[in-house]
Amino acid sequence: MKTIPDQISDIKEKLPDLTPTPPGLKAQASSYDLKTRLDWGEPALTIIDAREFESFNNSRITGAVPMPIDELVDRAKSSLEPVRDIYIYGETDQQTAEAANLLRAAGFTKVAELKGGFPAWKAIDGPIDGVVEHDNPGPDAYNVFSRLQQHAKTQKINK
Secondary structure (H helix, E strand, O other): OOOHHHHHHHHHHHOOOOOOOOOOOOOEEOHHHHHHHHHOOOOOEEEEEOOOHHHHHHOEEOOOEEOOOOOHHHHHHHHOOOOOEEEEEOOOHHHHHHHHHHHHHOOOOOEEEEOOHHHHHHHOOOOEEOOOOOOOOOOOOOOHHHHHHHHHHHHHHHO
């Protein structure tokens, strides 16, 4: 006959795991992926801004650390563990991809490219810091569909 602790263990093993978990890291992450993860309050990640210091000082994702692309690998190796979850963004998706590839080549295994970079983050009204005045959100700031439409129009104009 099984003891009570053994019976409890058997029952626990048969129960489904109903504990919600935050989204996992993807190689190509959207602003919503990062925001969702931050909304979970999960501190086990680092946001890297691979743009030049001037751009970083003007405006950046709240909590991002500056690591310009020309200093990226040295700074990352001296301050981050290779298994740390990293979200990285640059001026463009091309710069972001280049920075992510540099980190991966240097042995960092969990690197996510923030697609659309800082403009995409601003488009979803993600929290930002810096010396540039922040725009007040418009009447449709909390209408996700409207914000995505506006962001898509901006991307077409900039290409």
